Amino acid sequence: MTIKVKSGRGDRKLQRQPRHPLSDWLLVMAVFARIGSTAFGGGSATIASMRQACLRHQWMDERQFVSTLVLSRLTPGISILAQALLIGRIAAGIPGMFAALTGLLAPALVITCGLTWLYEVIHDLPAVAGPLHTVVATAAGFTVALTLQLMRDVFRGQRIVMIMLVLLVYTALAFWVNNPLIVMASAIFLALLFPAVFDSPSSSSDKTDSDK
Template identity: 30%
Template sequence: MTDQPPAITAPTPPAGATKRPKAPLGEIFLTFLIIGATSFGGGTFAYLHNSLVLKKNWLTEDDFLAALSVSEALPGLNAANMSIIVGDRLRGIPGAFIAFLGMTLPGALFILALAVIYASHHDNPWVEKALIGVGAASVGLLASIALQLGKKQFSHALDLVVIAVTVVMISFLHISLVWVLLTVGPVAYLLFRGHTKKSRGPHGHSVD
């Protein structure tokens, strides 16, 4: 009687590791296509949060905030950066490409059509009022997503200080975003280096 070879078992994932969610490429493309076709300006992140976190459950609040922070810090279109990050998380390089394509395709087609229309009607007061209305809607959407994420993530006094300094530097002192990132970024890292997730709850609340 010969000895049987030991059975090969799949390695057990380390404790606390999160399994990468699997989503069909077609669903990823359609989701980002709808977001790209129905969102406006900076309000895109409100649509991204609603679809990716609340509806699809592809990201947690912490995952979304981390992806948002990286996409804001990198050069290029923030929404495009976000689509690449999320697509790669869901399905690797193919997911990143499909998500980017879905996110940018509607805007590219719409802007071509709007450019032709605007070139011949840019003096029309109704066109100017419509653009003002779209801008106001974008501000409202940005405020909405800031409140949704802020009430869960920015519960520490130090968070509010960093936010206030950043707002003053950009909105009132009109300092370039590049210089703000190069100055506030390293300082924030040093300040928050000791504030690990051990001292915070699952949604970013302090448990001290």
């Protein structure tokens, strides 16, 4: 299915990702239940698992997943739950939203309660210190791997220098301002003022093909 999107530079056609035949709310709940019960290591591990599930079941492509990640960061509260709601909505409509939320929270709640009780029992044992430090290192590895996966598609373009410059500027701004609302507002303002800087290479190629 092709969708026309109007912009300041003319109409642009977007190809909607075809829905998988089994993308109903039961599948969404099963997938997110597996994520909630196996994605150890914090938010990065959960996001990486959601990314793999979205690509495997063809609910969305890489850039659409990054869009859900960005949108979830713009909302207050727990961003992972917001992203799960967005993915569930795209995969199976409104029932998918409730299925994704239930599947993600239910097993994680049970496992967390069990591990909390177990930690209170064994955390003073010397033999447990090593495995706990290993868990921390694993979580850090998930964060690095997720960052590289999300940036891989971005750095396939031809404007690597511009992307790195924007990244460095907003990293410095985040440390200097220390207010996420101001950082996000400045990013939105610059995106509206200089849209070509933030356009993806695929958007530029689509515009070139339409001009031809």
